[in-house]
Amino acid sequence: MDNLSYYIQQLLTGVSVGGQYALIAIGYTMVYGILRLINFAHGDIFMAAGFFMVYASASLPLYISIPLVLLLTVILGVSVERIAYKPLRQAPRMSIMISAIGVSYLLQNFATYYTGGLPRSYPTIPFISEIITIGTVTTSWITLLTPVLTLALVIGLVALIKYTKMGMAMRAVSKDFETAQLMGIKINNIISITFIIGSFLAGVGSILFFTKYPTVLPTIGAMPGLKAFVAAVFGGIGSIPGAVVGAFVIGICENIIKAMGYTTFSDAFTFVLLILVLIVRPSGLFGEKSTEKV
Amino acid sequence: MAKDNEKIIQQNMLKPDGLNPKVKYSIAAVLLALLLLGIWWLEQILPPSSIIFTVLKKGAIYSLIAVSLNLLNGFTGLFSLGQAGFMLIGAYTYAVLTIPPESRAAVYMYYDGGIIDFALPVPVAMLLAGCLAGLCGFLIGLPVLRLKSDYLAIATLGFAEIIRAIVQYDKLGPITNASNLLRSFPVFRSTLFPFIVAGLCIAVICLLINSSYGRAFKAIRDDEIAAEAMGINLFAHKEMALVTSAFFAGIGGALLAMFQMMVQARAFTSAMTYEILLIVVIGGIGSITGSIIASFLFIACSEWWLRFLDEVQIINGFQLPFMRSGFRMVVFSIIIMFVVLFYRKGIMGTKEFSIDGIYKFFRRLFTGEGKKPKEQKGGGAA
Known part of the structure; x- marks a missing residue:
């Protein structure tokens, strides 16, 4: 019985971690859908959101600092796009990817410089970090709240993309960049909106993530970032429901592996999964097949 | 006419x-x-x-690794991010095989001195380091080389992470010492050693690039479909480029282990690959001499010339703003971003630094004869 509740607890943690990955993965998948770019800096934007919270909550009450953090994260995400990706729009894809790696390098180095490289402890947000006990299972509110919040945000986002004019424009841009431009869609605005949504969700994800693992480090963004990217590939890059499903699968599997005592391999598992997916079904679970044209 | x-x-x-x-x-x-x-x-x-030797040694080692990455990214057009993984294999193979038996008890103190009780001579171990890295390159190439640009990048990055996890695995402790560091293996004293080894390896890569295989690599980079139509076996050539690159990255890893005098899997993160990739970009994607120049510049800047940025400087009782630990890397990454954004060709573009080029340059400078071939041609036609 004890064993069972242990596994249920791990499963719940997995679902919660999956929800956090999902929020990050959406940023990857949307940017990839539109720009065909792996935004390597996305994980570092997630890290920056963590530091914003550390500094904002030091002097401001929570009901101001949380919106402020989200706003700053969005501004950071959009400025990265404007400064580092926009000038390279006509360049080969490899150049933009290198630019993304450069931004990631810059953000990490800047965070190390600004914070002195020391780990900072994340502020506790009351209520959601409280512990609750259901039957024999002990968990915190955050574990239960994360998947619910994630699903709510995702449903909202899918509705936005499906039913609004802006969403239609986004779909058009991701289908065909040039034609969409000819149809009078302002590409740059759409790209900015994509980055706004992606960074906003990364900000929410960071609040949930760091409430659970309350240490912020300059290099902490890399691993969740890569895992979220794998989730996006697993679900079929460009597809939002795919990214969410992929993120939950990865989150749950990772925690099962940890529960079985193979913690060293919990990170490696993600990449094994990636390579397997790419061999068996390169377009992912929900991805569209693309044919190569000469 | x-x-x-x-x-x-x-x-x-x-x-x-x-x-x-x-x-x-x-x-x-x-x-x-x-x-x-x-x-x-x-x-x-x-x-x-002296700091000069640190720069020269590390610069030579990084040159070799950067050139090996350039062979993939610049000459074959495969965007690979697995270099840290290959380096790790090379470094560990070298270290594990050369630690003298008498020091093993101290190094493998948690694993009863490990299970290997012999030490190979240095050149053999280095060759094996390269071969094992090459073998891993071959194996990982089988699935991932069928992928296109960004997927390939992520898959190779993932491969490097998998390797890192495997090496740190507890059950492999008697061989790899798990997450503890390896040390006491033979190292080089003279700066000439990394120069000669790296020089020889780069010479081999140059020969490969200038051979018919190298031309096939470039054809694949420029247009895969056209290359295939010309009868180039895409998979075989990509696999060959990957194995060669992995082999030399492995030797580079072994050299790096010797330079550091110890090796620990934790250091071989994706950040290391990014650094090497940025060196290749600064030097010019597709230029061997560019990569070499950029490696020495990069190492010199980060180890020596920009060091002063990390120290608090006080001039006339006034403390210069911003200068404290970590500022060097910020300045450094801003410079890199400038190169990436505004000077995309890097130092050399796809050109090579050659004696011919210098000769022509000086001839143009002094005699004014034989200007640009374009003008000559125009003159002739008129």
């Missing part, structure tokens, strides 16, 4: 613009000998702890 052109072409063929190859090679040999002599001389007059 047509005859005129033909004549010009013939003349150009008879009188090549550059130097006689024999002269060229002897100049190159003399320059290389001078370089090695110069280093040897520096070692005689400077204390061995």
Whole structure:
């Protein structure tokens, strides 16, 4: 019985971690859908959101600092796009990817410089970090709240993309960049909106993530970032429901592996999964097949 | 008109613009000998702890690794991010196989001295380091080389992470010492050693690039479908480029282990690959000499010239703002971003630094003759 509740607890943690990955993965998948770019800096934007919270909550009450953090994260995400990706729009894809790696390098180095490289402890947000006990299972509110919040945000986002004019424009841009431009869609605005949504969700994800693992480090963004990217590939890059499903699968599997005592391999598992997916079904679970044209 | 052109072409063929190859090679040999002599001389007059030697050693090692990555990214057009993984394999293979049996008990203190009780000679171990990395490159190439650009990047990055996890696995402790560091293996003292090893390896890569295989690599980079239509076996050539690159990255990893005098899997993160990739970008994707120049510049800046940014500087009682630990890397990454955004070709673009080029440059400078070939052609046609 004890064993069972242990596994249920791990499963719940997995679902919660999956929800956090999902929020990050959406940023990857949307940017990839539109720009065909792996935004390597996305994980570092997630890290920056963590530091914003550390500094904002030091002097401001929570009901101001949380919106402020989200706003700053969005501004950071959009400025990265404007400064580092926009000038390279006509360049080969490899150049933009290198630019993304450069931004990631810059953000990490800047965070190390600004914070002195020391780990900072994340502020506790009351209520959601409280512990609750259901039957024999002990968990915190955050574990239960994360998947619910994630699903709510995702449903909202899918509705936005499906039913609004802006969403239609986004779909058009991701289908065909040039034609969409000819149809009078302002590409740059759409790209900015994509980055706004992606960074906003990364900000929410960071609040949930760091409430659970309350240490912020300059290099902490890399691993969740890569895992979220794998989730996006697993679900079929460009597809939002795919990214969410992929993120939950990865989150749950990772925690099962940890529960079985193979913690060293919990990170490696993600990449094994990636390579397997790419061999068996390169377009992912929900991805569209693309044919190569000469 | 047509005859005129033909004549010009013939003349150009008879009188090549550059130097006689024999002269060229002897100049190159003399320059290389001078370089090695110069280093040897520096070692005689400077204390061995001088920062110059750190820069030279690390620069030579990074040159080899950057060139090996450039072979993939710049010459074959495969965007690979697995270099840290191959380096890790090389470094560990070398370290595990060369630790003398008498020091094993101290190194493998948590694993009863490990299960290997012999030590191989250094050259054999280095070759094996390269071969094992190459073998891993071959194996990982089988699934991932079918992927296109960004997927390939992520899959190779993932491969490097998998390797890192496997090496740190507890059950492999008797061989790899798990997450503890490996040390006490033979290291080099002279700066000449990494220069000669890296130089030889880079020479082999140059020969490969200038061979028919190298031309096939470039064809794949420029247009895969056209290359395939010309009868180039895409998969075989990509696999070959990957294995070669992995082999030399493995040797580079072994050299790095020797340079650091210890090796720990934790250091071989994706950040290391990014650094090497940025070196390749700064030097020019597709230029071997560019990668070499950029490696030395990168190492010199990060280890030496920009060091002062990390220290608090006080001039006339006024403390300069921003200067404290970590500022160097910020300045450094801003410079890199500038190169990436505004100077995308890097230092050398796809050109190579060659004796021919310098000769032509000076001839243009002093005699004014033989200006740009384009103008010559225009003049001839008129």
